Amino acid sequence: MREGMKRAAAWVMAGVLAAGLLTGCQKEGGENSSAGEKSQETVSLRFLDTSPSDVRQAYFEDVFARIEEDLGIEITYESTPLEDAANKIMVMATSNSMPDIVTTQDNWLGQFTASEWILPLDEYLEGKEGQFADTVTKIVWANQKEMYGHIYTVPDGMMVKGIYIRKDWCEKAGIDLESLKDWDYDQYFEVIEKLTNADEKQYGMTYRGTRGAFDVMMVYLQGFTGGRTYDEEGNCLLNSDECLDAFEKFTGMYKEGYAPEESINWGFVEMVDNFCGGLTGTLNNDSEVVVSVQNSMEDDQWTVLPIPKSTKDGKIYNTVNAPYSYTISKDCENQEAAWKVIEYLSQPENNIEYCKQVGMIPVMKEVGDDPLYGEDGVYAAFVEQLNNPDMVVPTGYGPFDSTDLQQGPLYQEIQKYLLDEQDAKTALDNICGMLEERMKTYLDENEGAVVDTPKTMQ
Amino acid sequence: MVQNRKKEPIIVKRNQNYRKRMMEPYALLMPVLVLLLVVFAVPLINSFIMAFQKYRLGSPDIGFNGLDNFRKLFADDDLGLILKNTVIYVICSVAGQFVLGLTLALALWKKFKGRGIYQSVVFLPWAFSAFVVGLMFRWSFNGEYGVVNDLLMKLGVIKENIAWLGTPGYSLFVIILAMIWIGVPFFAIMILAALQSIPEDIYEAASIDGAGAVKKFFRITVPYIKPTIIMTLLLRTIWILNSFDLIVVITNGGPANYSMTLPAYMYTRAFSGYDFGFASAIGVILMTALMVYTLIFLKVTNYEEGM
Numbered sequence: 001m002r003e004g005m006k007r008a009a010a011w012v013m014a015g016v017l018a019a020g021l022l023t024g025c026q027k028e029g030g031e032n033s034s035a036g037e038k039s040q041e042t043v044s045l046r047f048l049d050t051s052p053s054d055v056r057q058a059y060f061e062d063v064f065a066r067i068e069e070d071l072g073i074e075i076t077y078e079s080t081p082l083e084d085a086a087n088k089i090m091v092m093a094t095s096n097s098m099p100d101i102v103t104t105q106d107n108w109l110g111q112f113t114a115s116e117w118i119l120p121l122d123e124y125l126e127g128k129e130g131q132f133a134d135t136v137t138k139i140v141w142a143n144q145k146e147m148y149g150h151i152y153t154v155p156d157g158m159m160v161k162g163i164y165i166r167k168d169w170c171e172k173a174g175i176d177l178e179s180l181k182d183w184d185y186d187q188y189f190e191v192i193e194k195l196t197n198a199d200e201k202q203y204g205m206t207y208r209g210t211r212g213a214f215d216v217m218m219v220y221l222q223g224f225t226g227g228r229t230y231d232e233e234g235n236c237l238l239n240s241d242e243c244l245d246a247f248e249k250f251t252g253m254y255k256e257g258y259a260p261e262e263s264i265n266w267g268f269v270e271m272v273d274n275f276c277g278g279l280t281g282t283l284n285n286d287s288e289v290v291v292s293v294q295n296s297m298e299d300d301q302w303t304v305l306p307i308p309k310s311t312k313d314g315k316i317y318n319t320v321n322a323p324y325s326y327t328i329s330k331d332c333e334n335q336e337a338a339w340k341v342i343e344y345l346s347q348p349e350n351n352i353e354y355c356k357q358v359g360m361i362p363v364m365k366e367v368g369d370d371p372l373y374g375e376d377g378v379y380a381a382f383v384e385q386l387n388n389p390d391m392v393v394p395t396g397y398g399p400f401d402s403t404d405l406q407q408g409p410l411y412q413e414i415q416k417y418l419l420d421e422q423d424a425k426t427a428l429d430n431i432c433g434m435l436e437e438r439m440k441t442y443l444d445e446n447e448g449a450v451v452d453t454p455k456t457m458q
Numbered sequence: 459m460v461q462n463r464k465k466e467p468i469i470v471k472r473n474q475n476y477r478k479r480m481m482e483p484y485a486l487l488m489p490v491l492v493l494l495l496v497v498f499a500v501p502l503i504n505s506f507i508m509a510f511q512k513y514r515l516g517s518p519d520i521g522f523n524g525l526d527n528f529r530k531l532f533a534d535d536d537l538g539l540i541l542k543n544t545v546i547y548v549i550c551s552v553a554g555q556f557v558l559g560l561t562l563a564l565a566l567w568k569k570f571k572g573r574g575i576y577q578s579v580v581f582l583p584w585a586f587s588a589f590v591v592g593l594m595f596r597w598s599f600n601g602e603y604g605v606v607n608d609l610l611m612k613l614g615v616i617k618e619n620i621a622w623l624g625t626p627g628y629s630l631f632v633i634i635l636a637m638i639w640i641g642v643p644f645f646a647i648m649i650l651a652a653l654q655s656i657p658e659d660i661y662e663a664a665s666i667d668g669a670g671a672v673k674k675f676f677r678i679t680v681p682y683i684k685p686t687i688i689m690t691l692l693l694r695t696i697w698i699l700n701s702f703d704l705i706v707v708i709t710n711g712g713p714a715n716y717s718m719t720l721p722a723y724m725y726t727r728a729f730s731g732y733d734f735g736f737a738s739a740i741g742v743i744l745m746t747a748l749m750v751y752t753l754i755f756l757k758v759t760n761y762e763e764g765m
Contacts, residue, residue: 010486017489021496087729090515201602209624210712261621262601264713265629279602404731412536415714419626 042074043337046099051324052079055357067344073337086403093117098329100338104153106321111401113148118327120150124339135386136363139320139393139455146452147399154342155322157360160382162304164275164283169195180305188308195281196258206280207259210267213411216284219394221246223310223317227394227454234439234451236432248424264418287382288359304381316391393455400442405434505738513735527739536715543630544719551698554638559645567653584643592707595636599623626716629709633717636704645690652686688759696748720744
């Protein structure tokens with residue numbers, strides 16, 4: 001009897017395990033069928049936010065509720081932290097489960113377009129391009145057409161870099177901020193030196209040591225190459241003698257103690273935290289940081305200055321990008337509905353509401369003059385740069401996928417130099433070697449491809 | 459003739475029952491075997507195949523490239539540094555955990571007032587997630603605001619702040635310290651359980667024979683707990699070698715790979731560089747090294763005899 005019970009229990013356990021396995025392996029048939037029934041009344045879409053925050057989520061959930069009411073399109077908000085976003089999208093794309101609308105960074109487009117994970121939007125935008133600001137048409141889309149042959153994104157808002165600076169520290173150090181509105185890099189380095197007082201735990205520079213460390217430095221070096229990364233043949237221009245001097249000057253800020261020693265390990269989060277926390281006096285970053293700074297510092301403690309001019313040609317070299325642009329994925333089954341959602345999100349009133357909340361510059365011409373973006377607004381320094389005829393948007397790494405380089409090899413070469421493991425020339429040559437190899441491979445593999453050129457608003 | 463006809467179905471039925479009985483255990487084991495096959499064998503075989511492929515997630519040209527991934531790995535300038543870090547990390551962490559765990563177990567072996575509470579407190583780190591421990595150490599060893607620098611300054615040990623996480627050598631030291639802290643309770647729990655199974659009368663007999671504390675420890679205690687020590691050392695070595703969570707949270711291998719270990723490097727190459735082929739090659743080497751280590755370790759420690 002006992003033996004029989006044991007056997008019966010064993011069969012039950014095996015049965016339960018097998019049933020569990022089968023349930024785990026089967027497709028979501030049940031859910032799909034109910035979704036199918038629902039889809040007769042409402043169209044359902046998935047939206048992926050790659051830079052989630054409480055503010056962004058609240059905005060999107062609110063606007064999605066309005067879209068459901070106005071257009072009858074139900075949207076599910078999904079999110080993934082920015083650090084893992086490219087990786088997660090890649091996994092979703094390779095398993096054919098990408099959400100319908102994906103917010104995408106400009107530097108992912110090389111891979112996303114080559115792998116055809118996102119769809120061209122030229123047809124949808126036909127006749128509507130004029131509604132968008134010049135920064136979108138003359139820079140973002142001009143670049144996409146040049147590099148990828150089509151327009152793939154609708155920018156959510158524009159981001160430009162600026163130098164966040166501690167007003168109160170400057171006052172103490174006798175620095176006149178008004179005189180710095182037209183500054184160059186030498187003046188910037190001087191300010192960093194003056195603001196540093198390590199004994200008081202005050203450092204002039206927020207140095208970026210890890211992911212993206214070369215991005216900021218590259219823009220400075222491009223002040224000596226006319227904004228170019230490569231020549232027409234794909235040879236990297238960033239290791240010239242002038243660039244080498246500039247590289248040494250920039251990294252010298254860290255080596256000479258004008259930035260915290262530990263910032264060799266800092267990424268975006270640490271940079272913002274330490275500026276807001278009062279350890280560092282300047283921060284080179286995008287306009288989206290405004291909201292974080294506003295939330296943690298008093299208004300009279302900080303301001304934003306434009307990116308310094310090149311000491312070579314007097315031009316401002318600054319990146320302009322739309323970091324979380326809307327794209328339609330290859331897995332989207334209802335592209336018309338997805339486009340309607342993007343159009344709704346881009347309506348001037350929605351666009352400005354969104355930009356104000358997340359710290360970006362609106363992309364729609366109809367937005368008009370909002371005091372926040374005017375002369376006395378917190379975004380003044382960013383907007384002024386966009387209107388400055390001397391501003392040049394330098395080229396990036398190239399149309400190929402460079403995320404792996406940015407997330408390791410590039411910054412590690414700089415770190416080795418900072419730790420005296422190698423000299424500056426070796427570090428810069430190695431960086432250029434990696435970039436040049438990728439660029440030339442790209443040019444070889446893509447017949448007719450050309451090296452992109454710097455863009456201006458003119 | 460008639461009798462034979464009646465007997466035949468009975469034999470067939472018996473044979474069928476016998477076969478059913480013989481097959482039953484396999485049928486019962488089948489769901490587990492399928493589960494193991496799906497979640498363990500398939501990924502293992504897949505990663506072995508990927509080690510010989512040019513496999514960058516998202517790249518259109520995926521295909522076999524022979525030993526290229528292994529060649530690339532052995533030509534990597536940082537491999538020497540990473541291997542050195544890995545060996546230092548594993549040896550120091552295992553040794554630290556073992557010595558402190560054994561000491562703790564011996565201290566908790568004898569009954570004393572409040573032992574239960576003390577035991578719960580010292581075993582607590584084992585319950586923390588590596589992520590939480592990582593953050594705790596990252597902030598404690600922060601070069602500017604960290605409590606460690608502050609304490610050392612107040613004690614007069616250092617005169618100026620140390621950038622623990624940004625200085626080669628120190629960054630690995632912080633990770634080892636965190637790993638020791640999180641793992642001591644495991645050794646202590648396992649060894650304490652083994653200690654409590656040693657019969658008291660053996661010690662009484664040894665005392666009558668005139669054995670001192672040291673002699674009793676090495677002649678009675680150690681042989682009794684030897685199988686536990688061997689198994690715990692083996693398991694912890696494998697776990698520590700494979701772990702990369704603390705490294706990723708505390709320093710992410712920096713600065714310039716000075717706190718990078720082989721599994722952390724594998725993780726970085728797979729999930730930052732998306733080079734799954736290269737990462738799989740590291741995985742294959744790691745797996746082989748661990749298998750060799752396990753065999754040698756069990757042979758050298760005479761584990762079978764110890765049982």
